[in-house]
Amino acid sequence: MSKVKLNLIAAACDNMGIGVNGTLPWRLKNEMAYFSKMTSGVTDSSKKNAVIMGRQTYDCIPDKYRPLSGRVNIVLTRSVEELKKRVPREVVVVNGLDEAIQHIEGRQDIESTWVIGGSEVYKRSMVHPACDKIYLTEIQKSFECDTFFPSIDHGQFVLVTEDGVPQDLQQEGDTPYYYRIYKKCN
Numbered sequence: 435m436s437k438v439k440l441n442l443i444a445a446a447c448d449n450m451g452i453g454v455n456g457t458l459p460w461r462l463k464n465e466m467a468y469f470s471k472m473t474s475g476v477t478d479s480s481k482k483n484a485v486i487m488g489r490q491t492y493d494c495i496p497d498k499y500r501p502l503s504g505r506v507n508i509v510l511t512r513s514v515e516e517l518k519k520r521v522p523r524e525v526v527v528v529n530g531l532d533e534a535i536q537h538i539e540g541r542q543d544i545e546s547t548w549v550i551g552g553s554e555v556y557k558r559s560m561v562h563p564a565c566d567k568i569y570l571t572e573i574q575k576s577f578e579c580d581t582f583f584p585s586i587d588h589g590q591f592v593l594v595t596e597d598g599v600p601q602d603l604q605q606e607g608d609t610p611y612y613y614r615i616y617k618k619c620n
């Protein structure tokens with residue numbers, strides 16, 4: 435059994451939408467700061483976390499923020515050689531989730547692993563034996579979306595709480611949301 439545990443992190447609105455036209459449907463500064471804090475935070479300062487993402491999610495990160503700083507960026511694509519030509523050398527390019535996990539297993543400097551989207555990558559990660567938790571920001575509003583978070587099997591994933599993750603309703607401008615955590619129980 436792999437020592438790697440996958441933590442999924444996403445923000446989804448009422449209809450489970452996560453994206454539109456290759457970008458985020460909303461602008462939530464504090465929620466973005468939460469994403470950075472969760473995916474960057476380590477207890478052992480000699481280590482870093484890994485973020486695993488699909489090629490389109492990598493492409494939709496603004497130039498000045500990518501690769502995501504302080505984290506090992508791993509990008510999934512079916513055209514590895516092509517993508518390697520146009521991304522910085524430190525970006526790890528692989529052709530699937532298992533390859534990403536193998537890469538992480540082969541290193542000693544990675545503390546935790548975060549799957550940061552999009553749809554297909556979330557879907558594969560949720561059913562993968564290494565899946566542990568889903569950190570889902572549940573936005574209490576509808577936005578027009580063309581990309582969606584896969585449905586969560588509530589027979590398998592149960593709501594849990596964690597120190598440092600607020601349970602009360604958050605509000606940014608006119609957008610309310612909750613930070614929720616679902617743990618996979620096999």
Ligand SMILES: NC(=O)c1ccc[n+]([C@@H]2O[C@H](COP(=O)([O-])OP(=O)(O)OC[C@H]3O[C@@H](n4cnc5c(N)ncnc54)[C@H](OP(=O)(O)O)[C@@H]3O)[C@@H](O)[C@H]2O)c1
Nearest residue numbers: 444445452453456457458488489490491511512551552553
């Ligand atoms: N709200 C959120 O939390 C959140 C998070 C992330 C993304 N998003 C949004 O979601 C949208 C992007 O997500 P998306 O679902 O369209 O795309 P995506 O999952 O980021 O990227 C899809 C691409 O990733 C590669 N890929 C995916 N699964 C693979 C696998 N198993 N093996 C090999 N390659 C694989 C393929 O790349 P190739 O085509 O190169 O082969 C595929 O075309 C954007 O709108 C973004 O803003 C939102």
